[in-house]
Amino acid sequence: MADRVEAIAITGLGEIVPGDDLPTLIADALADALAAASDIETLRDDDVLVVTQKIVSKAEGAIVDLTTVEPSAVAIEFARRYDRDARQVEVVLREAKRVVRMANGVIITETQHGFVCANGGIDASNVGPASGSIVTLLPRDPDASADRIRAAIRARLDHDLPVIVSDSFGRPWRFGIVDVAIGVSGLIPLDDLRGEPDADGRIMRSTVRAVADELASAAELALGKTANRPIALVRGASFRRGEARIRGALMPAETDLFR
Amino acid sequence: MADRVEAIAITGLGEIVPGDDLPTLIADALADALAAASDIETLRDDDVLVVTQKIVSKAEGAIVDLTTVEPSAVAIEFARRYDRDARQVEVVLREAKRVVRMANGVIITETQHGFVCANGGIDASNVGPASGSIVTLLPRDPDASADRIRAAIRARLDHDLPVIVSDSFGRPWRFGIVDVAIGVSGLIPLDDLRGEPDADGRIMRSTVRAVADELASAAELALGKTANRPIALVRGASFRRGEARIRGALMPAETDLFR
Numbered sequence: 413m414a415d416r417v418e419a420i421a422i423t424g425l426g427e428i429v430p431g432d433d434l435p436t437l438i439a440d441a442l443a444d445a446l447a448a449a450s451d452i453e454t455l456r457d458d459d460v461l462v463v464t465q466k467i468v469s470k471a472e473g474a475i476v477d478l479t480t481v482e483p484s485a486v487a488i489e490f491a492r493r494y495d496r497d498a499r500q501v502e503v504v505l506r507e508a509k510r511v512v513r514m515a516n517g518v519i520i521t522e523t524q525h526g527f528v529c530a531n532g533g534i535d536a537s538n539v540g541p542a543s544g545s546i547v548t549l550l551p552r553d554p555d556a557s558a559d560r561i562r563a564a565i566r567a568r569l570d571h572d573l574p575v576i577v578s579d580s581f582g583r584p585w586r587f588g589i590v591d592v593a594i595g596v597s598g599l600i601p602l603d604d605l606r607g608e609p610d611a612d613g614r615i616m617r618s619t620v621r622a623v624a625d626e627l628a629s630a631a632e633l634a635l636g637k638t639a640n641r642p643i644a645l646v647r648g649a650s651f652r653r654g655e656a657r658i659r660g661a662l663m664p665a666e667t668d669l670f671r
Numbered sequence: 672m673a674d675r676v677e678a679i680a681i682t683g684l685g686e687i688v689p690g691d692d693l694p695t696l697i698a699d700a701l702a703d704a705l706a707a708a709s710d711i712e713t714l715r716d717d718d719v720l721v722v723t724q725k726i727v728s729k730a731e732g733a734i735v736d737l738t739t740v741e742p743s744a745v746a747i748e749f750a751r752r753y754d755r756d757a758r759q760v761e762v763v764l765r766e767a768k769r770v771v772r773m774a775n776g777v778i779i780t781e782t783q784h785g786f787v788c789a790n791g792g793i794d795a796s797n798v799g800p801a802s803g804s805i806v807t808l809l810p811r812d813p814d815a816s817a818d819r820i821r822a823a824i825r826a827r828l829d830h831d832l833p834v835i836v837s838d839s840f841g842r843p844w845r846f847g848i849v850d851v852a853i854g855v856s857g858l859i860p861l862d863d864l865r866g867e868p869d870a871d872g873r874i875m876r877s878t879v880r881a882v883a884d885e886l887a888s889a890a891e892l893a894l895g896k897t898a899n900r901p902i903a904l905v906r907g908a909s910f911r912r913g914e915a916r917i918r919g920a921l922m923p924a925e926t927d928l929f930r
Binding site (some may be wrong): 416417528580590591601634641649661 | 674675676677678679680682772774775777779786787839842843844845846847848849850851860861862878879880881882884885886888889891892893895900905907908909919920921922926927928929930
């Protein structure tokens, strides 16, 4: 039972470019952080690593040079109407499995992974020089990306550290973005407390907690968007170890009331 | 700029019942925690207190005894069809400003505060003996509840500690609940980074971060739903101080694509 949880930014990871061996670079940065006689001296069983999406996409080459994109008429019209980049709109539409909403300058799509998010998770910031022509796509398989990072850490540090790949998503009904999990390795993204008694002894019928999302949000508080710090260790939270895929945390279209 | 953020459960708060002076009880518990020679010795400028909704509702008497509720025909039919308590369904409908979805056993409503959430935030667990007849409503004015707690702490400890009242909400498209802010005092719930450069020097056009929600989620990791620990100090995050109300973080129905 957690009573203190810390999110600690792991610094030392340099600029990431396509083709980089990110799992090894992360394992090295973590090893250096542990060796630097800070208070993270050794990894613990209640540690989780959160890796923000952009460096994963960059390393894996999940990027598009907008100068190579020829926008469709739909994209051109939507962009003209709402002061958006038609080439970016085109990429969003191409990557979508389904368009959920496209209105008021906003495009919400369902990606092939099953995520429902603005612009299918495709964005322009934080990618390279402020030249405006490179966008990142979501990693093709964020769970597998998390698996590889976890494996590299296990090989380098002999510790099975669960890994979350996170990204910033908006939500309906509330302004602002929060970080959520888009890939997991070694932990179950949902904590299912149904059937367990609450503090008053009442059996909870419907409490399923999205612990991986809360871990992603806690990590983001230690990272921030304007600093170049893409990975954080979150220590002390309660989570269930296990092999799982993020899809288990995503509501299928058939049962979703907001698709 | 944060690089380590901690969420620390504050223990020592006893059972809360209607009529309790919660702000004073919280100020006392916090004072005791500081005095107990733990590592929270003094409050800092980057501290925020997160108080979970249920104790606020209980203290303020925002509860309903279901044995006093006569369900309507709509409630009876919905409950019969989906194995729910008709009296609780009735309370949900009565408290709703608008019903957003009512299908498949799920009721999503917009509350008078402007929140959109399952059952209007009304639930049955964690309230009292496992007798099944007391439900909590959301506090009538969670910002004001946060104000009173902040004032009591300022009076007791001579420190202006921002306060968030939090609750657990589900989301569309993803299973599980996460904690979000339903009331604030002393901090701005959104961090607006538009116009600021990101790590590559690119000016961000649309990054508004729901920092109060992420603080609520981080706090929940240290509290947990099965333990009787309803308040947490979150230390080290970056947030903007100021007088704000949570409504500024809520999307009005007119601009919301999912109402």
